[in-house]
Amino acid sequence: MDHTAFQLIEPLGLERATQLMMADYTDISYGPLRVPITAAFALYAGTAVLAIGAFRSGTFGTGRLALFLLAGSLWTGALKESGLLDVVLSVGLCAVFVPLGIRVLRDTVPELRGQGVPAAGRRPLRILSG
Structure with missing residues (x-):
């Protein structure tokens, strides 16, 4: 954002670049998905x-x-x-x-337990338990 604002000053002038950045800052910085x-x-x-x-x-x-x-x-x-x-x-x-x-x-x-005890009728997830 800062780089874009500074690059706009020369072709548009300070006032116009400031207006453009203030008007469109949210749309430019966050984008449509609001990531x-x-x-x-x-x-x-x-x-x-x-x-x-x-x-x-x-x-x-x-x-x-x-x-x-x-x-x-x-x-x-x-x-x-x-x-x-x-x-x-x-x-x-x-x-x-x-x-x-x-x-x-x-x-x-303290060390975590190396082998947990699975609930009756269930097997441990190998992805999580090693």
Whole structure:
């Protein structure tokens, strides 16, 4: 978008290029399928699913869960501005993941069960269980 806007200034002039970009920005940037908006929704849904899974597995406590959920809203959308709150949330996200990373490097994270017990009359999915 920025490159297109700058390239339009010379042939059209600043005023006309500004009017064109302001009038057609949404159509040019998002397109008819609204892919970035759909992807942003998937980010929110994925953050919620990861947070619930990490909480239920005992990986995150309540504080880390809250920080992870808040940080899940960072930097989404097109042309977002960063502020002090974004920096604070980024530091919070580091507080969530740095201790977890240290535990992984020290090999103190509990192992998942290697072989699950299938329900009666069901076979495990080989795609998911290895």
